[in-house]
Amino acid sequence: MSEDFKSGFVAIVGRPNVGKSTLLNKMIGEKIAIMSPKAQTTRNKIQGIYTTDDGQIVFIDTPGIHKPQNGLGDFMMKTATSALQESDIIWFVVNADEPRGGGDDFIINRLKDVKTPVYLVINKVDLIQPEEVLPMIADYQAQLDFAEIFPISARTGENVQDLIDNTMDQLEAGPQYYPEDQITDHPERFIMGELIREKVLQLTRQEVPHSVAVVIDNIAREANEKLHVQATIVVERPSQKNIIIGKGGSMIKEIGTRARKDIERLLGNKVYLELWVKVEERWRDKPQALQSYGYQEDVDV
Secondary structure, three states: OOOOEEEEEEEEEEHHHHOHHHHHHHHHHHOOOOOOOOOOOOOOOOEEEEEOOOOEEEEEOOOOOOOOOOOHHHHHHHHHHHHHHHHHHHEEEEEEEOOHHHHHHHHHHHHHHOOOOOOEEOOOHHHHOOOHHHHHHHHHHHOOOOEEEEOOOOOOOOHHHHHHHHHHHOOOOOOOOOOOOEEOOOOOHHHHOOOOOOHHHOOOOOOOHOOOOOEEEEEOOOOOEEEEEEEEEEEHHHHHHHHOOHHHHHHHHHHHHHHHHHHHHHHHHOOEEEEEEEEEOOOHOOOHHHHHHOOOOOOOO
């Protein structure tokens, strides 16, 4: 490690569905944050770790900042807000193909109260014409004095490396917090649960996605070295359970097949994935349920 080694924490904030998790996965090069077109995909702070010979950036991908509607929403808002206080630089991610809206203004008002440098990251520029970028920059600049502005595409990688390099340059000299080959601080059990939940988000509609939690019940290595993973998908209503199971078990089979492939890629090991579905009414408003499903009140805001 060089004497000029730099390190620091970068919070990635933005309203739901602006591509924060896609950006994180693109930078880290592995799937550690789940991706879905539905809002409220990210519920916990996902720490991704980017390390080079010259420095290390620890990324905190926060839940999309929004007005909470239940206990889970309160937890997500506290999680996102705490990330602002823990970081050295904040990336405020917005959609290039959508005009600034109330959700963006809600976040900007929060950012006005922080002293941390804020970068404006305009994502999805591959979906608009180049001449549309400058008016958008001017509009956001009128709302907040940004330290840097980067139009990017998390999907194609356009300008992403420049964003990383600039951020690294702005960090101060510091320690290497994690080993160079570590890409997240979350245990494999957590990521497995997230990969299963991602498949539920991708394959189901209506209100099912927002009321789903996934619990990894047990992981065991069998005699043939295959991993036996048992997990429970928690929903709030019997009708949601029926949707996830599907006709003749077709939906839960598809969820399991897709999730198993991602888990095998993650672990580099053959996996037997066994899924159950459980109904727990209004679990998002029950503190004990939130804690048991991994949404712990561990932030002080």
